[in-house]
Amino acid sequence: MSSERWNELADIKEELAARDWFPGTSGNLSIKVSSDPLTFLVTASGKDKRKRTDEDFLLVNELGLAVEETHLKPSAETLLHTEIYQNTDAGCSLHIHTLDNNLISDLYGDQGFITFKGQELIKAFGIWDEGGEITLPIIKNYAEIPKLAKELANQITPHIKGVLIRNHGITVWGRTGFEAKKHLEAFEFLCSFHLRQLQYKHLIKGGIGNGNVTFS
Amino acid sequence: MSSERWNELADIKEELAARDWFPGTSGNLSIKVSSDPLTFLVTASGKDKRKRTDEDFLLVNELGLAVEETHLKPSAETLLHTEIYQNTDAGCSLHIHTLDNNLISDLYGDQGFITFKGQELIKAFGIWDEGGEITLPIIKNYAEIPKLAKELANQITPHIKGVLIRNHGITVWGRTGFEAKKHLEAFEFLCSFHLRQLQYKHLIKGGIGNGNVTFS
């Protein structure tokens, strides 16, 4: 049954809510319950994510439709989660808005990606090389969700574990809830750290994140 | 009776206090109890908003006067809440000071408004268009409360759900406590995000929030 998955997702929601990572009821979360056929628990639409209730999630299928009769509506962005499960090894998918992931998505939106390198936190993605790097895609934010879901599907790189949506937060996944949260925290750190580096850019020689940054 | 409303408002107060959104005992909150005649619960003056007591709120009428005999004094700014209830569909009204809403109110105070656009969070106000925008008025901060209340009444745009008072925080409303809180969090995010964009302005081509920001 899905009660263990339910509690796992409820714990993650509680932790992210405590960090204020769901401003204005934004954000949505899901966790896979079965693979064949695909079913997953997803946040119900329009709830206060700081509260823990038995109406926080509902079970949906690969079309993003409720599997059981319910008065609850799945999150408007449920199709994004469907694409994640159909195109990766994800067991859990998290979508949140923060000031910093949003700003990175905007600053590098035209370029279509952001590359992080030379940071220890990159090891959170299983990249252990000295000077390893990771490139996170940034997609356009279409108001129409099926169009946005299709764009997301096109840009997913399974081993990257995340996609930025321009001015619309980040979507991150992992094989488990624990792993998804680890990836989310690591991307947040990398986004925030990059912005901090940009603030001190005028004090730095030789480029940001190139491994021989110099203070003059 | 008003005990359900009382608890709803007490929960909101507790959550906003945990974010330190009432510095120096500033800020005040209210929730409507009846429409005809208008009565609402409003924060008592001079209390520590981090504590939850049965003297946190008192019931007042459309003149901002206590409906029942009490030693409590309504917040000095109760008349602002009266204007909100008389000029909008509000069921709850929240007034708080943060560094970021205050700074936006100051930077754009002469202009008299601030426009946010191109942000997903704008959907919190029921604006679903791609590239939707919202313009928040900024009014002068008169020390005399009846004068300030009148100025507020003149500047209320019911569907905007908020007004900035220059160097004196933001006033936000919604049909319910939940909706008021959603609007408040969304405006805070938009104010903070705009300030973050200004910090990186020198790295941006083509203007802030115009939908084609470029990193060079």
Next chain:
Amino acid sequence: MSSERWNELADIKEELAARDWFPGTSGNLSIKVSSDPLTFLVTASGKDKRKRTDEDFLLVNELGLAVEETHLKPSAETLLHTEIYQNTDAGCSLHIHTLDNNLISDLYGDQGFITFKGQELIKAFGIWDEGGEITLPIIKNYAEIPKLAKELANQITPHIKGVLIRNHGITVWGRTGFEAKKHLEAFEFLCSFHLRQLQYKHLIKGGIGNGNVTFS
């Protein structure tokens, strides 16, 4: 007896500790127990201020010496508290270090004072005029505590309710614990807000805090 005062001070300590306002065991707090002769509870030296124990405070006299036999040592800066009680109407005195009060103390240290104006939060000090202002003195940080205490005594302006010590935090007082905390939060907000204004200074015409700031 002093048990009510003890609990009042312990509550304040807990709240300030939750904000991380005692980095590296810095900071010290006191609350007056009797006026004639002067006795007050003061934080014991070298304790973890995040824990609540019955060894957090000890009762001292006007010389800063323990009134009862104890193995506890009063805070090394107890003499600063003595000066506050002897030169003002204080019933409680709080000394903390934050990044922002420290930075203000450093940026304006040579000038010897910082003036805040045009901010609603100034009303926390009982200044209700439109465009009211408050000037906070900044004193030198002498390593020798008796010398620092004397310097503090010379710079106390009773109605200002606070003194910055250069690169050594802020000391704030009030007639009660509640009032001292209110003053502390208001000064913190004013320090932080001033620093935020300086960050956006290049976008502002006509000077900071002069009531006609303009965004261009």
Next chain:
Amino acid sequence: MSSERWNELADIKEELAARDWFPGTSGNLSIKVSSDPLTFLVTASGKDKRKRTDEDFLLVNELGLAVEETHLKPSAETLLHTEIYQNTDAGCSLHIHTLDNNLISDLYGDQGFITFKGQELIKAFGIWDEGGEITLPIIKNYAEIPKLAKELANQITPHIKGVLIRNHGITVWGRTGFEAKKHLEAFEFLCSFHLRQLQYKHLIKGGIGNGNVTFS
């Protein structure tokens, strides 16, 4: 036995986790149990540091190997802790990543050290002189842990109580858990404060942290 040490370390882990100082499961902690032969409790690899369980730590020897049979793996960076215990008077060692310690390590990485001076918080390290200073070494971040551990051993200055690893956080120690935490908080404050000073550098005359900073 080690149950008292276990609880001491678990309390520290809980407090640092609440500050989000273990992003993406990064960071590791240890506390000494015996000196001869050396044994210490160290964080098990790959755990969620926000949860408190009886599998959070395991006992290891001077080679960083488990002393008792267990399915747990010691932190991949256990050898760093071994070097701390063998080269200093440490009873507890803490390694964490924050935006600010990371940025300092990067900005001053080529220089190989950062000097903090003129700050009251320096007293947390037992340096009581007026204008006292402390110089924190910054070492290269080798992906190979034995190589990194050797580099750390070469750079340890016992009375400095900490080492920055470039783009890989800070390692701090103290004779007890309480002291290690005190040193960690003090270094974090000094790193963050230095960065804040750099942001306002253009407003400062005569250099940062030289004791005669001037606002012009």
